[in-house]
Amino acid sequence: MFFRAESSQAQSAINVEQQIITLSKDKWQWMADKNVDKLAQLFDDKAKFVHMSGTWKKDEELDIIKTGSIWYKKADVHDVAVELFDDTAIIWSRITLAAMVRGNEANTEFTVTEVYKKQGKEWKMLALTFSSVRDTHVIKH
Secondary structure, X not given: OHHHHHHHHHHHHHHHHHHHHHHHHHHHHHHHOOOHHHHHHHEEEEEEEXXXXXXXXXXXXXXXXXXXXXXXXXXXXXXXXXXXXXXXXXXXXXXXXXXXXXXXXXXXXXXXXXXXXXXXXXXXXXEEEEXXXXXXXXXXX
């Protein structure tokens, strides 16, 4: 009986991890598509976004995406790691980001840290941080 409960909990954690990975993947597509309606639902009202050029809040991030000041054209995800802490999930993703930044083409290697919190039945993003890294950077699992 104990084994089944433990196995059930492990399976549940794997399901939540997969849900977060899928949500992160969807978020990259919504950013590429400039789908600010979907992103507005995902981002918590107090969310913060850390970029190479500054840190800002939800409304500014959505405006940057909507106007194309930064166009996240394509995020190639090379690796992901997820950690769960009760109703909070952190996902680290190694990506190569193809973007247009204020009219200039940029292809940059990043490790992106996203923090999500379960609010009711939905996950809300609390933070997204881009860390510029070398292409040899590895996420420890």
